[in-house]
Amino acid sequence: MSDPQRIAADPGLSVFVTANAGSGKTKTLIDRVARLLLAGAEPETILCVTYTKAAAAEMQRRLFGLLGDWSVYDDARLSARLAELEGREVESYDRERLSAARALFARALETPGGLKIQTIHAFCEKLLRRFPLEAGVSPGFRVMDDAASAAVAAAARKAVARHALKGEGAVAEAYARFSVALDYQSFQSMFAAFEAQRGRLTAYLEAQGGFAGAVADVWRVCGFDQAEDPQVLLTEAMADLDRGLWRAAAQLLSEGGKQDQTNSAKLAKVAANPDATFDEAVGALFTQAGTPATWVAKTSGLKSREDLREGLLAEQDRLAAARERAASASVAWDTAYALALADAYLTAYRFEKAAVGGLDFADLIEKTRDLTALRPQAAWVLYKLDGGIAHMLVDEAQDTAPDQWAIVRALAGEFFSGEGLPTRGGLTRNMFVVGDEKQSIYSFQGAAPEILIQEFEHHRDRAAGAGQRFERVDLLASWRSTPEVLKFVDAAFAAPERAAAILPRQGAGGDPEPILHEAMRKTDAGCVDLWPLEREVPGEDREAWDAPLDQVAETSANRRLAERIAGEIAALIARGDAVFDKDRRVWRPATPGDVLILVRRRKALFEEILRALKRREIPVAGADRLALSEHILFDDLLALARFVQFPDDDLTLAALLKSPFCDIDDDSLYALAFGRGKTPLWTRLTDRADERPEWGEALAFLTLARSEAARRRPFEFYSHLLGARDGAGRTQRARILRRLGAEAQDALDEFLAQVLAAEQRGIEDLESLAAALVSLDIMVKRELEAGRDEVRVMTAHGAKGLEAPIVFLPETTLSRTARGSPLLETEAGGFLWSSSTKADGPAAAAARERRARKDEEEAFRLLYVALTRARDRLVLCGRIASNAKEETLKGWWRALNDAMAHPDIAPQVRPVRSGEMEFQRFGRPQNP
Incomplete structure (x- = not known):
C-alpha cells in the first residue's frame, strides 16, 4: 500500500495535500524540502511560505536539525534514513550519494540570504524592498x-x-x-x-x-x-x-x-x-x-x-x-x-x-498583489523572479486569503506553461500546497475553506494543460491523539449538517464528505470526560454598599467552574495521572505543563480560571494576550509620569505609593494621609518620611524620579528608574516582577517599546507621552511555550498549531462569542449598516443571515481545532443560566452530547465519580 506522506513529499510532483489535525503535515513539508535538495534543487530556488513566524521558525529548526543529523551520520545509518525517506533500497546509496546528502547542511547554511522559509508577509516585504519603484512604495518604508x-x-x-x-x-x-x-x-x-x-x-x-x-x-x-x-x-x-x-x-x-x-x-x-x-x-x-x-x-x-x-x-x-x-x-x-x-x-x-513612511501587514499583501498581478510592471517583476523560484511550498493554505492566493497564482503562473518548464537539477518546477479546510478559522482576515478547493482545481487544470501531474493527497492518519479522542471527534461531526459546516466538500452521491481520522497510536489509552454543567444561582443578593459592582459572586457558576477545573488539575498532578511523552516515547506522571485550557473569549471565566489556579499555587503561564492599557503595571508607569509633573495630585500619588515602586500597604497609607486637612499628600510625605522606613524609601525613590525627569528623555527616564535599587539591593524591575508575577515582564517590555516608538514619532516629554499612550489600545501577544511546565490558558484561536496531553474546554455552552457589528457584508462583497434585526430590510436581513450562517460554520471548525489539540485526554465542561433548559442548548454542547450518545461511543461510556461530582467518561485514562 502506498504511503500518502511519501507521495506528497515526491519532488517530481505538484501536490495539493489535505491534512487532518495531527497527521504530520509539517513533517511531510520538511521531507518534501529535503527530497528536493537531495534531487538536486538549488536551496535558493525553494520558497516555502507559511502563516506565522512561529511556524516558519519551527520548520527551519526541524529542517536544519534533519540536515545536521545527516552530516554526522555514518554510512549505514544515513543510508537507512535516506531509504526510509525516499522509499528506495538501502543498497542504492553509494558513497557519492551519501557525500552529497552530508553536504546539504553546509549548502543550506551558505545559501545567500538563507533558505526562503518565511511567512507570506516576510516574503512580501522582501519583494517590495527589491522592487520599490515598481511597487510604488518608498525604498525606505518601515x-x-x-x-x-x-x-x-x-x-x-x-x-x-x-x-x-x-x-x-x-x-x-x-x-x-x-x-x-x-x-x-x-x-x-x-x-x-x-x-x-x-x-x-x-x-x-x-x-x-x-x-x-x-x-x-x-x-x-x-x-x-x-x-x-x-x-x-x-x-x-x-x-x-x-x-x-x-x-x-x-x-x-x-x-x-x-x-x-x-x-x-x-x-x-x-x-x-x-x-x-x-x-x-x-x-x-x-x-x-x-x-x-x-x-x-x-x-x-x-x-x-x-x-x-x-x-x-x-x-x-x-x-x-x-x-x-x-x-x-x-x-x-x-x-x-x-x-x-x-x-x-x-x-x-x-x-x-x-x-x-509605514506599511502595515495588509499593505504588504496588497502592494505585492498589485506588483505581481495587476501593475503594468508585473511582467517585468515576474521575469526577474522567474529564475529565482523553481519550487513553491504553501503551508496552512486554509488560512490563505484571496489576495494572498493572487500572489501565489502570479508567482506560479509560469510553472505550468510551455516556456516555463526549464529544469533545475533535472527537476520540473512544481508546487506543494498543504492545508485543512476543517481548521479554517480566520474568516475575519478573508480566509474561507472553499477557496482551498477552488485553488486546487485552478492549478490542477493548468498543470493538466501543460501535461504535468498535479495530485491531491489526503493525510487521514493522526499521530497525535489516542483512538478514543479521534473516535469522539468523528462522532461529534457525524451529523451531515455539522460535517458540511466544517468540510465544504461533497462525497459520493452529493452527500457531505464524512469526517474520518485514522489513529496511529492504536495501543495507547485515552479518555473523554463530559462534566455536568454548572448552573447559575438565581436571584443572588449583592453587597451593594461595600462590594465593587463588577465583582464576581463567590457562588457564581464561572467561579465554581474555575475552582472545579483547578481542583481537578491539582488532583491529577497529585495522583500522578499518566501522559505520553512523545519525545521520549514513554508514559510519565502529568505535570502542570501538560495541561492546556482553551476558552472562546478572554472574559470572566478566563480571569476566574487564572485566579483559581494561582490560589492553589499551580504554576500558570498567565494570559496569552495582554491588553497593555488594562494592565495594572501600565497604570503604575503612567502614574509615575504624571507624578513627576504634578506632585500635588493626591490621587495619583496615593496610587503610586501603593504600587510596587513604593509598596506601602493600606494601613500605612491611611496613617500617612489621615488628618492632613488641605495639606498635599506629597508635602505630608516629605515632612514625615523619617517616621517609618517604608515612607523614607518611598520618598527617596520619588525624589530620584523627579530629579531624573528633569534631565532625561522618557525612555532614559524609565530605564534608569527600573534599574534603581532599593535598600535591600533589589532593582525596581525585580520588585515589579516579584509583586505582579512573570507576565508583568511582557507588559513592561512592551511599555518600554511603546515609549521608544513614541520618541521616534517626536514625543520627547513625559506629559505628551502620557497623553499619547493612554489613548492607545495595545494588545501584547505572549508566546506560551510548552517547555515552561506551566498550565497554559488561551483561546482556541490562539491554540492553533499547539497540542497538549490534557485539554480542558470550559466554554462549551457559549452560543456566540460577541455581539455582531452593524456593518454587514453582502454576498456580492458590498456593505450595509443596520443597527439591529428590527431595523433590517430584506437586503440587510439576508446579509445578517449570511453572517450568522458563516459564524456558525466557523464556530464548528473552531470546535474541531479545540478538540484535536488533545493527545491523551479531553475534559469538556461549561455553565448554564439559572432558567435555561439543557436540552435546548445548541452549538458545541449539543454536538458533544450527541457524540456521547453516538452508537460507536455510547456502549463504552460509563459514569465516574470524583468527589461530589459524577460525570460521563468515554474510554479510560492510562494507568500511572
Missing part, C-alpha cells in the same frame, strides 16, 4: 507593528473628527448623526469595525469608483433606483389607506364579541383620523412583535363578509411591504452615512501612514 498601526488608527480617527468639526459636507453630517444616535462605546466600535474591514471596504469603494458609486450601489442593493425618504414612503402608504374598508370592517366587528369589539375600536380609530400615523395603522393589523395579526384571517366576525376579510388581508400585505420598503430606505441612508465616515477614515489612515 513595516508597522500592531502598536504602530494602533497609533496611526487613533490619529486617523482624530483627523476625521477634526474634519467633521468644520461642519460641512457628508462627513460632518454623518459624524453628527452617529455621535448622537450611538453611545460613546458604540461610536468607537463603529471605527473599530471600519478598521477590522479596512481591506474589504477599500476594495469595495474602489470597485464602485469611489464613495458616490458605493452609495448608488447601496441604494440598488436595497431595491431603489434613487434615494428615498423613509418617512415619505410611510406617508404615501397611509395616503393609500382604504378608509372605507376599515370603517366597514370596524362596523361589522363592533357587533361581535369582546375581542372583535377591541379590534373594531382599533380599526375605527385609524379610519376616523385623517392624521393617523403609520404605527397606529400597523398596531391595528399587526401584533406587538410586528407579525401580521392572525385574527384577520380567523375571526368569526368577518365570515359573513369575505370581501372585507380579503380587503384587510390585502391591507396587511400592503402595510408590511411599505414597512419593509421604509426599513430598506433607512438602512440605505444609514449605510450611506456610515460609508461617508468609513471613506474619510480610510483616507485619513492612508495619509497618516504616508506621514510616518
Whole structure:
C-alpha cells in the first residue's frame, strides 16, 4: 500500500495535500524540502511560505536539525534514513550519494540570504524592498507593528473628527448623526469595525469608483433606483389607506364579541383620523412583535363578509411591504452615512501612514498583489523572479486569503506553461500546497475553506494543460491523539449538517464528505470526560454598599467552574495521572505543563480560571494576550509620569505609593494621609518620611524620579528608574516582577517599546507621552511555550498549531462569542449598516443571515481545532443560566452530547465519580 506522506513529499510532483489535525503535515513539508535538495534543487530556488513566524521558525529548526543529523551520520545509518525517506533500497546509496546528502547542511547554511522559509508577509516585504519603484512604495518604508498601526488608527480617527468639526459636507453630517444616535462605546466600535474591514471596504469603494458609486450601489442593493425618504414612503402608504374598508370592517366587528369589539375600536380609530400615523395603522393589523395579526384571517366576525376579510388581508400585505420598503430606505441612508465616515477614515489612515513612511501587514499583501498581478510592471517583476523560484511550498493554505492566493497564482503562473518548464537539477518546477479546510478559522482576515478547493482545481487544470501531474493527497492518519479522542471527534461531526459546516466538500452521491481520522497510536489509552454543567444561582443578593459592582459572586457558576477545573488539575498532578511523552516515547506522571485550557473569549471565566489556579499555587503561564492599557503595571508607569509633573495630585500619588515602586500597604497609607486637612499628600510625605522606613524609601525613590525627569528623555527616564535599587539591593524591575508575577515582564517590555516608538514619532516629554499612550489600545501577544511546565490558558484561536496531553474546554455552552457589528457584508462583497434585526430590510436581513450562517460554520471548525489539540485526554465542561433548559442548548454542547450518545461511543461510556461530582467518561485514562 502506498504511503500518502511519501507521495506528497515526491519532488517530481505538484501536490495539493489535505491534512487532518495531527497527521504530520509539517513533517511531510520538511521531507518534501529535503527530497528536493537531495534531487538536486538549488536551496535558493525553494520558497516555502507559511502563516506565522512561529511556524516558519519551527520548520527551519526541524529542517536544519534533519540536515545536521545527516552530516554526522555514518554510512549505514544515513543510508537507512535516506531509504526510509525516499522509499528506495538501502543498497542504492553509494558513497557519492551519501557525500552529497552530508553536504546539504553546509549548502543550506551558505545559501545567500538563507533558505526562503518565511511567512507570506516576510516574503512580501522582501519583494517590495527589491522592487520599490515598481511597487510604488518608498525604498525606505518601515513595516508597522500592531502598536504602530494602533497609533496611526487613533490619529486617523482624530483627523476625521477634526474634519467633521468644520461642519460641512457628508462627513460632518454623518459624524453628527452617529455621535448622537450611538453611545460613546458604540461610536468607537463603529471605527473599530471600519478598521477590522479596512481591506474589504477599500476594495469595495474602489470597485464602485469611489464613495458616490458605493452609495448608488447601496441604494440598488436595497431595491431603489434613487434615494428615498423613509418617512415619505410611510406617508404615501397611509395616503393609500382604504378608509372605507376599515370603517366597514370596524362596523361589522363592533357587533361581535369582546375581542372583535377591541379590534373594531382599533380599526375605527385609524379610519376616523385623517392624521393617523403609520404605527397606529400597523398596531391595528399587526401584533406587538410586528407579525401580521392572525385574527384577520380567523375571526368569526368577518365570515359573513369575505370581501372585507380579503380587503384587510390585502391591507396587511400592503402595510408590511411599505414597512419593509421604509426599513430598506433607512438602512440605505444609514449605510450611506456610515460609508461617508468609513471613506474619510480610510483616507485619513492612508495619509497618516504616508506621514510616518509605514506599511502595515495588509499593505504588504496588497502592494505585492498589485506588483505581481495587476501593475503594468508585473511582467517585468515576474521575469526577474522567474529564475529565482523553481519550487513553491504553501503551508496552512486554509488560512490563505484571496489576495494572498493572487500572489501565489502570479508567482506560479509560469510553472505550468510551455516556456516555463526549464529544469533545475533535472527537476520540473512544481508546487506543494498543504492545508485543512476543517481548521479554517480566520474568516475575519478573508480566509474561507472553499477557496482551498477552488485553488486546487485552478492549478490542477493548468498543470493538466501543460501535461504535468498535479495530485491531491489526503493525510487521514493522526499521530497525535489516542483512538478514543479521534473516535469522539468523528462522532461529534457525524451529523451531515455539522460535517458540511466544517468540510465544504461533497462525497459520493452529493452527500457531505464524512469526517474520518485514522489513529496511529492504536495501543495507547485515552479518555473523554463530559462534566455536568454548572448552573447559575438565581436571584443572588449583592453587597451593594461595600462590594465593587463588577465583582464576581463567590457562588457564581464561572467561579465554581474555575475552582472545579483547578481542583481537578491539582488532583491529577497529585495522583500522578499518566501522559505520553512523545519525545521520549514513554508514559510519565502529568505535570502542570501538560495541561492546556482553551476558552472562546478572554472574559470572566478566563480571569476566574487564572485566579483559581494561582490560589492553589499551580504554576500558570498567565494570559496569552495582554491588553497593555488594562494592565495594572501600565497604570503604575503612567502614574509615575504624571507624578513627576504634578506632585500635588493626591490621587495619583496615593496610587503610586501603593504600587510596587513604593509598596506601602493600606494601613500605612491611611496613617500617612489621615488628618492632613488641605495639606498635599506629597508635602505630608516629605515632612514625615523619617517616621517609618517604608515612607523614607518611598520618598527617596520619588525624589530620584523627579530629579531624573528633569534631565532625561522618557525612555532614559524609565530605564534608569527600573534599574534603581532599593535598600535591600533589589532593582525596581525585580520588585515589579516579584509583586505582579512573570507576565508583568511582557507588559513592561512592551511599555518600554511603546515609549521608544513614541520618541521616534517626536514625543520627547513625559506629559505628551502620557497623553499619547493612554489613548492607545495595545494588545501584547505572549508566546506560551510548552517547555515552561506551566498550565497554559488561551483561546482556541490562539491554540492553533499547539497540542497538549490534557485539554480542558470550559466554554462549551457559549452560543456566540460577541455581539455582531452593524456593518454587514453582502454576498456580492458590498456593505450595509443596520443597527439591529428590527431595523433590517430584506437586503440587510439576508446579509445578517449570511453572517450568522458563516459564524456558525466557523464556530464548528473552531470546535474541531479545540478538540484535536488533545493527545491523551479531553475534559469538556461549561455553565448554564439559572432558567435555561439543557436540552435546548445548541452549538458545541449539543454536538458533544450527541457524540456521547453516538452508537460507536455510547456502549463504552460509563459514569465516574470524583468527589461530589459524577460525570460521563468515554474510554479510560492510562494507568500511572
